[in-house]
Amino acid sequence: MTALADQPSRLRPPGPSPWSAPALLARMARNRLDVMRSVSARYGDAVRLPLGPKTLYFFNHPDHAKHVLAENPGNYHKGIGLVHARRTLGDGLLTSEGELWRKQRKTIQPVFQARRIARQAGAIAEEAVGLADRLHTMVGRDEPVDIRHEMTDLTLGVLGRTLLDTDLGEFGGIGDAFEAVQDQAIFEMMSLGAVPTWVPLPRQRRFRRARAELQDVVDQLVARRRAAGGIAERDDVVSRLIGSTSEETDPQVARQRMRDELVTLLLAGHETTASTLTWAFHLLDRHHDVWERVHAEAVEVLGDRTPVYEDLHRLRYTAMVVDEVMRLYPPVWLLPRIAQGDDVVGGYHVPAGADLVLCPYTLHRHPEFWAHPDRFDPDRFDPDRSTDRPRYAYIPFGAGPRFCVGNNLGLMEAVFVIACVARRLRMSVQPGYRLVPEPMLTLRVRGGLPMRVHEA
Numbered sequence: 094m095t096a097l098a099d100q101p102s103r104l105r106p107p108g109p110s111p112w113s114a115p116a117l118l119a120r121m122a123r124n125r126l127d128v129m130r131s132v133s134a135r136y137g138d139a140v141r142l143p144l145g146p147k148t149l150y151f152f153n154h155p156d157h158a159k160h161v162l163a164e165n166p167g168n169y170h171k172g173i174g175l176v177h178a179r180r181t182l183g184d185g186l187l188t189s190e191g192e193l194w195r196k197q198r199k200t201i202q203p204v205f206q207a208r209r210i211a212r213q214a215g216a217i218a219e220e221a222v223g224l225a226d227r228l229h230t231m232v233g234r235d236e237p238v239d240i241r242h243e244m245t246d247l248t249l250g251v252l253g254r255t256l257l258d259t260d261l262g263e264f265g266g267i268g269d270a271f272e273a274v275q276d277q278a279i280f281e282m283m284s285l286g287a288v289p290t291w292v293p294l295p296r297q298r299r300f301r302r303a304r305a306e307l308q309d310v311v312d313q314l315v316a317r318r319r320a321a322g323g324i325a326e327r328d329d330v331v332s333r334l335i336g337s338t339s340e341e342t343d344p345q346v347a348r349q350r351m352r353d354e355l356v357t358l359l360l361a362g363h364e365t366t367a368s369t370l371t372w373a374f375h376l377l378d379r380h381h382d383v384w385e386r387v388h389a390e391a392v393e394v395l396g397d398r399t400p401v402y403e404d405l406h407r408l409r410y411t412a413m414v415v416d417e418v419m420r421l422y423p424p425v426w427l428l429p430r431i432a433q434g435d436d437v438v439g440g441y442h443v444p445a446g447a448d449l450v451l452c453p454y455t456l457h458r459h460p461e462f463w464a465h466p467d468r469f470d471p472d473r474f475d476p477d478r479s480t481d482r483p484r485y486a487y488i489p490f491g492a493g494p495r496f497c498v499g500n501n502l503g504l505m506e507a508v509f510v511i512a513c514v515a516r517r518l519r520m521s522v523q524p525g526y527r528l529v530p531e532p533m534l535t536l537r538v539r540g541g542l543p544m545r546v547h548e549a
């Protein structure tokens with residue numbers, strides 16, 4: 094007979110009984126963040142969650158994140174939520190797998206290298222200054238401004254300028270189209286795909302309209318670029334994609350790949366940064382001491398001028414604030430995967446085909462690695478402070494080969510926007526407004542964030 098100790102790979106993680114599935118699903122629909130936190134507090138770093146027809150393997154230790162994302166990433170494809178998002182994003186960089194993903198990443202990655210993004214610093218800074226100017230016109234108004242909406246417009250504007258060389262404002266409301274797409278993806282995720290897509294629910298209709306609208310925007314962008322010529326010389330995202338898809342013999346396939354790739358970049362690139370900024374302004378309002386330090390740094394480093402690339406390293410405290418905002422409210426709060434073959438994670442058996450999630454939201458608040466995990470304390474990211482925190486305890490941009498391609502762009506944008514706004518303005522949440530986190534594909538503030546704007 095084989096001793097149990099010889100077969101650790103057959104061990105199953107602990108978790109609630111399958112009988113609790115209906116109650117668990119109902120709690121998930123109401124408050125997913127709360128469920129993830131409470132089950133990890135109760136059962137530990139590895140939990141099996143029975144969710145009706147499915148079982149979810151939830152791993153919540155830095156070593157687990159390291160194994161799944163960086164040591165054995167080939168065994169894991171993108172999972173729940175992202176699978177549903179594939180209806181919009183098709184086989185874009187975020188959702189594709191295998192050889193196709195490798196080829197796409199090779200095409201797109203060079204555009205996002207740090208030195209290339211550094212050259213975009215001027216454009217990003219101008220957008221940040223423009224936003225602060227716009228907000229300044231709202232000082233003293235009775236009507237609050239929806240900061241989530243402002244941040245969405247801003248981040249779409251930055252993507253348009255930096256990646257597409259286009260003013261996306263011309264196309265009007267594409268932020269709303271992305272909203273409809275997210276709404277549908279999260280609905281499909283929560284209903285585990287049980288409602289067929291042909292059912293004429295208003296949400297499905299909205300989704301279909303939104304998808305067509307986004308694809309139309311992309312088609313127009315590409316058509317304009319082709320008409321303008323000089324594609325090879327530009328070497329930006331659009332021209333690289335035109336180059337790589339020209340190998341396709343079927344023009345329909347080429348067009349679809351272009352749509353998938355650009356809609357993916359627009360979605361992945363704007364919601365994440367917009368949500369970081371929205372949470373940041375909320376937290377700065379709640380922590381006046383932190384706002385004062387950010388304000389003082391911005392005044393000292395920038396004075397009255399528009400930021401330049403070198404300021405990124407001088408705005409050291411502001412960068413720490415951004416890190417801490419993404420610790421507490423990681424825009425990508427869940428990393429879903431599907432195991433392709435059997436594996437062992439943290440000593441537990443994960444069967445082929447299993448749905449598995451890592452959850453940056455709970456990992457970033459894991460009490461073993463973060464003192465006072467719910468406290469907003471940017472100083473914990475002070476590079477001069479020594480820390481024995483494991484590297485994979487903090488993964489706002491993921492890790493391993495699927496690490497976020499746009500992290501340099503997102504970080505620069507967040508630091509410049511916070512500095513440019515805080516040097517002139519202070520913003521306070523509308524009194525009485527109850528702020529509720531909404532874990533969609535990204536972790537958002539439900540219903541927007543009404544704030545009043547004041548002189549600093």
Ligand code: HEM
Nearest residue numbers: 186187361362365366424425489490491495497498499503
């Ligand atoms: C604060 C801002 C951002 C955060 C927190 C963030 C977070 C992430 C995370 C966690 C992943 C990994 C997802 C996974 O492994 O399943 C990811 C992937 C990705 N991100 Fe970001 N992101 C940000 C900004 C951006 C920007 C500005 C862009 C593009 C313009 C972008 C484009 C992408 C793409 C295309 C992928 C897929 C990469 C691949 O699978 O090869 N992101 N992002």
